[in-house]
Amino acid sequence: MPPCHYEIADDLRRQITSGRLQPGERLPSEAALAERYAVTTVTLRHALAALQGERLVEKIHGKGNFVRHAPRKILYVGGWGMLDPLTATGPALRITVRSAAILAHGSLGVLLKVPTGSPLAELSCLTLDGETPQGLARIYTLRDLAPAGVLDGGSAHQEALARFAVLGVLPATIREAVCARSATPDEASALKIPAATAVLAVTRIATDSTGRITEAARLAFPADRVDAVFTTHHVIDERQTSP
Amino acid sequence: MPPCHYEIADDLRRQITSGRLQPGERLPSEAALAERYAVTTVTLRHALAALQGERLVEKIHGKGNFVRHAPRKILYVGGWGMLDPLTATGPALRITVRSAAILAHGSLGVLLKVPTGSPLAELSCLTLDGETPQGLARIYTLRDLAPAGVLDGGSAHQEALARFAVLGVLPATIREAVCARSATPDEASALKIPAATAVLAVTRIATDSTGRITEAARLAFPADRVDAVFTTHHVIDERQTSP
DNA sequence: CAGTGGTCTAGACCACGAA
């Protein structure tokens, strides 16, 4: 016989996926559910934890457990490095940008292939759909390569930033490494997700025709809200084998 | 004052990241740790759960909690659609393949843009590094497009399958959608990871020059063991804007 | 304030792994 909390989770999951519990609806209180299933609240919370991990249920302290709306997925389009305007643009889409002049250190220097201490421009961009953070971008360039207006908040780049697009001139090559990992503490707080939940992380390196790195970006998206899409055409396959 | 299990997790995390606890080393038993921190085992397990989520600690029932080795990351190279031979090939790399003749149904038909009931060839490939599953691929083609030898296990394709490469002739375009999501139950059991932990999922669609879909593949990798890398060159940027 | 979830305890029993 399987553990009790599995069966409870299964039962609640069926009620949600079958539509018997509607998106947005509040579940009975944990105490009530615990009584219904004849278990303690500890066990019931164990079952609910599984549903939260599956993004079926959202817990709000002091209010209750709610069936989540199917999240509106947005697309990150590789190569260009931007959010798909068709899905990302909406009346409620906002963006906050913070720029800073920093010095290369640690993995950042490695990423940009510059010595520690090199002057960099950093842009932190957070897109929000209403109150829900949808993605966090931290974009780095050498300070003397930064397009005019980047560091002083010129509005010319707002559109690009809102879509996490590559800044400045179109680079010769873009290399994007994608992985799923747990959010770092700063990502978790910026994206308003629980610590150590999964994010889709993109590390983007743009290079000009001379091989010089013109931009490095670290993008993080909550795991269930974005797909990253990459399209490859036959003609460039040969080039991709070269390191 | 932060919750007690946070502080315990922080303390253990420090001991691991600082090297005071070595990779592979067994932690004291949960009962011993609970006594050391003067909490119950329930609370201590709560703290350990965070470290498991961060892949710092691996729990083995009946044996104990172990500091994980930094996983040897493997690369999935986009465009070609294969595992990087430099990192994926090793003396212990094995592959198991199961082929089946199935009929299109549900999302599979949508993926391949064929009607429900169309005859398909399915290949399930699981790569293992020693005893550890590293990736699961389920590759689908129309049965009459499948290269000879695929369905009867001809060894000509073993090499390609071991690297999750695209089968058959080189397609004109490859579209890969990457997302982080929780593992489905079948993925979790095949990859030997706990239910509902995160995976990096790649959905790969290969199209020939006439626009016909020649292969669809669903790839799943445990979240912390693989990076997917995509390289885009300037000359094809224009094409990528077309839907 | 009442109702909700968040944390924690002390103790019991079960399931797995190695000797």
Added chain:
DNA sequence: TCGTGGTCTAGACCACTGT
């Protein structure tokens, strides 16, 4: 068999939300 982790209970107290 023994030591390990896995599950569960009954009950306490704290923290957040809305009235």
